[in-house]
Amino acid sequence: MALHDDLTAIQHCVDELVRTVGRVEQRSGTELAGVDFRRVRMDTDHLRESVALLRAAATAPPARPEARPDLVTIPDTPYDRSLWTDSDDEGLGARDRHAP
Numbered sequence: 001m002a003l004h005d006d007l008t009a010i011q012h013c014v015d016e017l018v019r020t021v022g023r024v025e026q027r028s029g030t031e032l033a034g035v036d037f038r039r040v041r042m043d044t045d046h047l048r049e050s051v052a053l054l055r056a057a058a059t060a061p062p063a064r065p066e067a068r069p070d071l072v073t074i075p076d077t078p079y080d081r082s083l084w085t086d087s088d089d090e091g092l093g094a095r096d097r098h099a100p
Helices: 003-028 037-059
Strands: none
Touching: 003 037
């Protein structure tokens, strides 16, 4: 059985569960007055939404892998020191002084 068929079968079962919970709630009346059917209804609704999300994810086209950016080659040669004349070596102190 294909995944789509399995998810459809799950959806039918969940729909039947929701209908059955509704019938039991109506028939119980005061007999099960202490039982909170709101939680059961919320759980079945949540289950219905979860199955819908699964079905949507199964029918969505597969995600395309991101294109890798081109690699940039970094040369091994030292940088031009004139690029750094207006900055200090942060955390290392000034050039002409030593750390304590």
